[in-house]
Amino acid sequence: MRRFALLASLTLLATTAASAPPAHRAAATAHNEIGVDLAGIDHSVQPGDSFDRYANGGWRARTQMPPDRTRIGSFVNLADVIDTRNREIILGAVNAHAAPGTDTRRIADYYTTYLDQAGIDARGTAPLQPILAHINAIQDRRALSAALGETLRADVDPMNATNFFTENLFGLFVSQGLETPDTTMPYLLQGGLGMPDRDYYLSDAPDMVRIRTAYRAYIADMLSLMGVPDAPARAGRIFDLETKIARAHVGAVDAQDPTKVEPWSRADFARRAPGIDWDAYFAAAHLGGQQNFLAYHPGPITGISALVGSEPIGVWKDWLAFHTASRMASVLPRAYDDLRFGFYGRIMSGQQAQRPRDRRALAATSGALGDAVGQLYVRRFFPASARADVQNMVHNITAAFEQRLQHIDWMAPATRAEALHKVRTLIVGIGYPDSWRNYASFEVRPGDAFGNAWRAQEYEYRHQLAKLGRPVDRHEWWLFPQTVNAVNLPLQNALNFPAGILEPPFYNAHADPAFNYGAIGSVIGHEISHSFDNLGAGFDAEGRLRNWWTPADLAHFTAAGQALVRQYNAYEAFPGLHLNGQLELGENIADVAGLSAALDAYHASLHGRPAPVIGGLTGDQRFFLAYAQAHRALTREAAMRAQIATNEHAPDQWRAETVRNLDAWYPAFNVRPGQALYLAPADRVRIW
Numbered sequence: 001m002r003r004f005a006l007l008a009s010l011t012l013l014a015t016t017a018a019s020a021p022p023a024h025r026a027a028a029t030a031h032n033e034i035g036v037d038l039a040g041i042d043h044s045v046q047p048g049d050s051f052d053r054y055a056n057g058g059w060r061a062r063t064q065m066p067p068d069r070t071r072i073g074s075f076v077n078l079a080d081v082i083d084t085r086n087r088e089i090i091l092g093a094v095n096a097h098a099a100p101g102t103d104t105r106r107i108a109d110y111y112t113t114y115l116d117q118a119g120i121d122a123r124g125t126a127p128l129q130p131i132l133a134h135i136n137a138i139q140d141r142r143a144l145s146a147a148l149g150e151t152l153r154a155d156v157d158p159m160n161a162t163n164f165f166t167e168n169l170f171g172l173f174v175s176q177g178l179e180t181p182d183t184t185m186p187y188l189l190q191g192g193l194g195m196p197d198r199d200y201y202l203s204d205a206p207d208m209v210r211i212r213t214a215y216r217a218y219i220a221d222m223l224s225l226m227g228v229p230d231a232p233a234r235a236g237r238i239f240d241l242e243t244k245i246a247r248a249h250v251g252a253v254d255a256q257d258p259t260k261v262e263p264w265s266r267a268d269f270a271r272r273a274p275g276i277d278w279d280a281y282f283a284a285a286h287l288g289g290q291q292n293f294l295a296y297h298p299g300p301i302t303g304i305s306a307l308v309g310s311e312p313i314g315v316w317k318d319w320l321a322f323h324t325a326s327r328m329a330s331v332l333p334r335a336y337d338d339l340r341f342g343f344y345g346r347i348m349s350g351q352q353a354q355r356p357r358d359r360r361a362l363a364a365t366s367g368a369l370g371d372a373v374g375q376l377y378v379r380r381f382f383p384a385s386a387r388a389d390v391q392n393m394v395h396n397i398t399a400a401f402e403q404r405l406q407h408i409d410w411m412a413p414a415t416r417a418e419a420l421h422k423v424r425t426l427i428v429g430i431g432y433p434d435s436w437r438n439y440a441s442f443e444v445r446p447g448d449a450f451g452n453a454w455r456a457q458e459y460e461y462r463h464q465l466a467k468l469g470r471p472v473d474r475h476e477w478w479l480f481p482q483t484v485n486a487v488n489l490p491l492q493n494a495l496n497f498p499a500g501i502l503e504p505p506f507y508n509a510h511a512d513p514a515f516n517y518g519a520i521g522s523v524i525g526h527e528i529s530h531s532f533d534n535l536g537a538g539f540d541a542e543g544r545l546r547n548w549w550t551p552a553d554l555a556h557f558t559a560a561g562q563a564l565v566r567q568y569n570a571y572e573a574f575p576g577l578h579l580n581g582q583l584e585l586g587e588n589i590a591d592v593a594g595l596s597a598a599l600d601a602y603h604a605s606l607h608g609r610p611a612p613v614i615g616g617l618t619g620d621q622r623f624f625l626a627y628a629q630a631h632r633a634l635t636r637e638a639a640m641r642a643q644i645a646t647n648e649h650a651p652d653q654w655r656a657e658t659v660r661n662l663d664a665w666y667p668a669f670n671v672r673p674g675q676a677l678y679l680a681p682a683d684r685v686r687i688w
């Protein structure tokens, strides 16, 4: 379920990277810098009216959205810094002229080949042709089922990264079983749509109608470009098929719910989901010997399989051909790439211009060879002192969270004991994993950008399948070290804080503790709290989905959550478009609980001494400003609308406003009744 710290970017929306401000690390001094961006404050706004505009209005007023971005702010700016470092690493690999078969050589070849647009253009669609010929040869349902099975990839993650999107018919996730923490299981998820969610096909909202009209045109344009005759009519049939798939899907809120997951044996598929020839499907997916699965979305699997049985084979072949070209467009000739950008970039996200090819090549390389790049990254850019410092903060914030559990007045002793056991056995990974992936089986060929991207997906798939039948590794990492994010892993009762986020404006080695507890401390608290959000609280210390709550405690917890749902439902992003408090509940619980624990830990770190005043700001003022500035962002309207429709994270400015739920924020900024964010003490949501 919803796990990413701050941003879970939609898979569809472009990756990060850009011309970067320098990573300014002033000459080392003591831990007494203010950290807070004073020039970013807008003093014309009362903190009690909008804390986001107070903390970030100055910055927003002088910031312009670059044409090739959909979102900028703390996250993206840091991602740019990391990108510049990755560039150094990757260009270093290129210049090393390493021996074939080494990771250094893989990095170099992947990058230079992806970057070579002229070479890609010159090859034309040659790399695509064998795949299209294979699809074209399909004569019956058995062959169709096998072809669909061949597309299965490990491209979704419902538990950690909360990525539910795949253009393939289904998506696969491999991790320990929901109720069997000592057995690794394959989870099958709904898929098959080119747009992010069923609402894009079925909703009457004008924005959705506009986007799906453009999508239908995009399918036709792609078929035309591929030289498919009668493209508009065939595009219409592909679109109609996807609309039927969308009807079989569950929506974003239900899609997350782990209590709907069902264990299915191999034999259950034929019985419960007729249509697909499952023998052919699983054999082609290299899962022929697997007897036990978890159907993450059982209803949709049944519905989608029925469509494989009932819809014309010719339409399915067109659907496969279209999605293959669309999915791989970034490594096909420029006309394909531009066409895809026109829909997914321009229409879906409001992005005006494509990212420069070199930035996309960096992102693609860092994704395909994440641990190889990451290993070089941490060696060069992640000092042991930062790891120790953050380890210490994690320890203090975990202790603060434990204290809150000890003193919660509504919780029965049995529930409290389970909660304490869970927080005390949390596994926390900081910076990078204990062991690195081996890329020896991943063949990177110079001059074959398409094949490299294809084999990267196959490598990831094989890597995940190889976990089946082996002992569960609760120390497994789910982010690469150079990623600007953090994640809670409910099945492993573990957290990952990659080196990429342990940088300003989240962590600043020279800053006063008020800043670091407000920024990275609130991220740490957020991830710890995910273990106790509306979904995380369903998992025990071993990562087993099990109800360890007394009914009265669960009722209290649920009621507190509903107050937060109402608080976020009341925010109106655009006229008539409110936030989805239920979809965002886990993230919003994590924000308010994490911020509370981080503040406690900051206060404890003062050991009874008064906090110093720095730059005219008290300790609590700096703490809250650091938090709100970590959530500073400017987002295009189209991208924000897509986020509200499908993402578990509220847009950043409303995440910053959650300070209104903390008592200490009121005296710190002299917030009074009558101001827009003011909540009477009884209305402030306290979950933990």
Ligand SMILES: [Zn+2]
Binding pocket: 002, 003, 004, 005, 006, 526, 530, 587, 590
């Ligand atoms: Zn989160």
